[in-house]
Amino acid sequence: MAPPSWIQRGRTIQPGQSLLGLACAESYIVSKTDRKPEMSPVACPSGFEEAERCVQCALCLPHCPTYRLTHDESESPRGRLAMLAAWGGDSAALDPSMRAALDHCLGCLACEVVCPAAVPYGRLIDRYHEVTERPLRTPLVRLLVWLTRRHRVAGALHHLLQGLQETGILSFLRRIAPGGLARVLSLMPDPYPRAGTNLRRMGARNAGTRRVSILMGCVSSLWMPEAYAAAETLLVRWGYAVDLAPHAFCCGALARHAGRVRTAEALRAELRDVLSADQPVLVLDSGCVGETRAALGSDRPGARPVHELAAFLDANWPEAFKATLDRPERVGLHIPCTQRTEVGDAGAPARLLRRIGNLTVQAIPDGYGCCGAAGSYVLREPGMSGALAAPLVGSLGPEPPDRIVTTNIGCRLRWQAELRQAGLEIPVEHPVDILLRACGHPRPATG
Ligand code: SF4
Ligand code: SF4
Numbered sequence: 001m002a003p004p005s006w007i008q009r010g011r012t013i014q015p016g017q018s019l020l021g022l023a024c025a026e027s028y029i030v031s032k033t034d035r036k037p038e039m040s041p042v043a044c045p046s047g048f049e050e051a052e053r054c055v056q057c058a059l060c061l062p063h064c065p066t067y068r069l070t071h072d073e074s075e076s077p078r079g080r081l082a083m084l085a086a087w088g089g090d091s092a093a094l095d096p097s098m099r100a101a102l103d104h105c106l107g108c109l110a111c112e113v114v115c116p117a118a119v120p121y122g123r124l125i126d127r128y129h130e131v132t133e134r135p136l137r138t139p140l141v142r143l144l145v146w147l148t149r150r151h152r153v154a155g156a157l158h159h160l161l162q163g164l165q166e167t168g169i170l171s172f173l174r175r176i177a178p179g180g181l182a183r184v185l186s187l188m189p190d191p192y193p194r195a196g197t198n199l200r201r202m203g204a205r206n207a208g209t210r211r212v213s214i215l216m217g218c219v220s221s222l223w224m225p226e227a228y229a230a231a232e233t234l235l236v237r238w239g240y241a242v243d244l245a246p247h248a249f250c251c252g253a254l255a256r257h258a259g260r261v262r263t264a265e266a267l268r269a270e271l272r273d274v275l276s277a278d279q280p281v282l283v284l285d286s287g288c289v290g291e292t293r294a295a296l297g298s299d300r301p302g303a304r305p306v307h308e309l310a311a312f313l314d315a316n317w318p319e320a321f322k323a324t325l326d327r328p329e330r331v332g333l334h335i336p337c338t339q340r341t342e343v344g345d346a347g348a349p350a351r352l353l354r355r356i357g358n359l360t361v362q363a364i365p366d367g368y369g370c371c372g373a374a375g376s377y378v379l380r381e382p383g384m385s386g387a388l389a390a391p392l393v394g395s396l397g398p399e400p401p402d403r404i405v406t407t408n409i410g411c412r413l414r415w416q417a418e419l420r421q422a423g424l425e426i427p428v429e430h431p432v433d434i435l436l437r438a439c440g441h442p443r444p445a446t447g
Contacts, residue, residue, distance in 0.1 A: 047127040048088030053119045054081040060111035065337070065370040065388055066104050074101040077111035077121055084124055094132070103134050104384050106374040107257050109290075109341040129259035136258055138380040140184060145258050145376075148218060148250035148267060158222050165192035183382060186417045189223050211241045211279040212312075215271075215292055218250035220285040220409040227284055227430035231309055234436050235282075238318055245274050251291040257375050268295035281306045284430060286407045287375065290342035308339070310407055310431045311348035317355060323438035324357030331434065332362050332401035332426075334415065336408035337370045349407055349431050356438045362401055367391040373410030389414055393422045403427045405434065 060077040061067050067076035074083075080102055086092035105125050112121040128134075135141050147154045164170040170192055174185045214231060221228055228244075235242050252267035272295055275281055281296065283289050286308055293299065293306045307315075333350055340346040353361045372378060372388030392415065396404075404419075404426055406412050415428045 045088060045127075045131045047131070048084045048124060050120055051081045051085035051088065051124055053117050054078060054085070054115075055117050056082075057116065059116060060114055063110040063114050063369065065106060065108060065110065065368040065372075066384065068368045069384075069387055074098075075104055077115075077119075080105055081119065081121070081124070084128060099132070099134065102128055104381060106337075106370050106372070106377055106388075108337040108370050108374060110337055110369055113341050113344075126256055126259070126261075129257060130261050131259075133259050135376060135380050136260070138376070140180075140379045141258055141376045144379075145255045145260050145263060148252070148255055149263060151218075151249075154218065154222075161188070161192055184379070186420070187378060187413050189413065189416060190420065193223060193225055209241070210239065211243060211277070213243045213245070213275050213277060213279055213281045215251070215275065215281055215283045215288060216245040216249055217283070217285045217288050217409070218254075220288075224284075224409060224412065224430060227432055230430070230432045230436040230441075231282070231284060233441060234313070234432060234439065237439070238316070238321070243277065243279070249274060251288040251295065253288060253291040254375055256291065264291075271295045275304075278304060280304060280312070282309050282312055283307070284309045284407070284432070285409050286336050286338040286343050287410060289338065293342075308343040308345065308348060308407065310352045311343065311345045313432070313435065314348055314352040314355070317352075322357070323355060323435055325359055325434075325438045328358045328360070329403070329434075330360040330362055330401045332364045332396060332404045334364045334371070334404055334406040334411055335366065336406055336411045337374075339407050343407075349405065352431050353405065353434065356435060359434065359438070364404070365391075365395045367395055371411050371414045373408075373414040375410060378410070378414065389418055392418045393424065396426075400424060400426055403429055403434075405429055405431050407431065 054077075056078055058078060064076050067073075069075070073079040074097070083092065083094075083098045083102060087094050087098070092098070102125070107122065107125055109122050112119065115121065136145070147157070161170065164173070170185070170188075171190075174182070174190070177185050212235060214228065214235075216228065232242050232244065249271060250267050251271060252264035255261075255267060256264035268291070271292065275296065281292060281304060283292055283306060289306060289308050296306060297303045298306045331353065333353065335346050335349065339349065350361055350363070353359060368388050368391070370388055371392060372385035374385070378385045404415055406415065406428065407430060412428045412430075419426050419428070
């Protein structure tokens with residue numbers, strides 16, 4: 001394949017010469033190819049041809065969190081696409097600087113949704129991860145991906161952590177753990193959920209005539225069980241028959257973004273089996289929506305719809321239903337990047353929350369556009385992830401809200417860790433937790 005015509009070895013263009021067009025990306029590639037590169041894991045790999053569809057218009061740059069943070073073209077979608085096109089076209093080898101820039105990509109797809117040339121950026125960065133297996137260089141990411149297909153082992157680990165919490169060992173470990181382990185422990189919920197969900201299994205709540213399935217996300221159902229219990233309670237109250245997947249299932253996003261395509265495909269197949277009934281599927285975690293839709297072929301006519309829960313509750317709010325909190329509260333609403341990109345409805349959580357009486361909703365500024373959690377990214381790119389999270393607490397302003405609400409488990413854990421570190425005791429919840437409380441329900445038992 002011929003390399004893109006604008007990538008010519010030896011051509012000198014100063015970085016920052018122009019934002020429109022290709023100057024920065026080009027100079028980046030040129031400067032890197034003039035150095036002696038390390039051997040790339042795969043020379044001239046296939047599967048990056050679509051990177052050449054980029055017309056270098058720069059429309060995606062202001063939407064890219066890593067570009068907003070660094071103002072460095074190599075940390076932008078356009079720069080990364082130039083690298084992939086050059087590498088795939090055999091006009092540049094993958095050197096350490098290029099690898100670092102590509103590794104820093106969050107996979108948030110903020111670029112893909114605004115691209116006028118419809119460059120399939122997500123597919124390309126997944127292909128990069130598949131070819132290089134770079135995410136798997138982090139042992140914890142390998143472990144997480146391994147666990148996605150071993151529900152029993154994950155469940156046993158969950159019980160072990162619960163035991164460590166109840167005996168005080170987990171709190172002790174949080175205080176004394178060194179470096180990487182401290183970082184991992186700081187991201188876990190604190191206190192650790194005492195027990196798993198006590199939700200009824202498939203078909204057990206058949207009171208209603210309209211049926212829905214709830215996807216039990218692998219991490220979210222273990223670490224925010226009260227949200228699943230709240231969703232089930234509310235939906236039954238609204239007259240739905242609620243089917244829950246028989247045990248926590250991974251949609252495959254973790255594996256796919258780590259480059260383990262076969263694992264991701266196997267998880268998609270499992271998902272199709274377990275969600276085989278002909279009824280809508282509700283997903284509580286915005287980060288699982290895209291992969292679940294892809295698994296069920298929801299972009300095809302006639303396929304069963306996959307809804308993010310807040311969007312579904314807002315669209316199906318019963319006409320006469322009222323929800324009001326006992327006393328006035330103010331919530332800070334954090335919109336995850338996946339709510340914008342995968343769900344495609346950034347306004348849904350706000351619309352839902354504004355239906356609740358006595359509740360003031362305050363939008364939290366989006367900082368760099370991503371909190372830096374991004375699935376396993378927080379584990380494999382701690383430096384960039386930490387820099388992206390830095391504005392979070394400050395963005396609450398001088399009068400922080402009573403609680404923070406978000407629809408993504410990764411964002412929730414990130415917020416909890418940042419608030420803890422700042423010494424602020426502000427609960428972080430899913431919108432459905434507040435909605436159920438506003439209906440006069442006590443917090444559902446999850447033990
Ligand atoms: S918006 Fe699309 S075409 Fe324009 S620079 Fe970004 S990736 Fe390329
Ligand atoms: S996926 Fe996100 S981080 Fe990666 S290039 Fe696109 S906008 Fe930037």
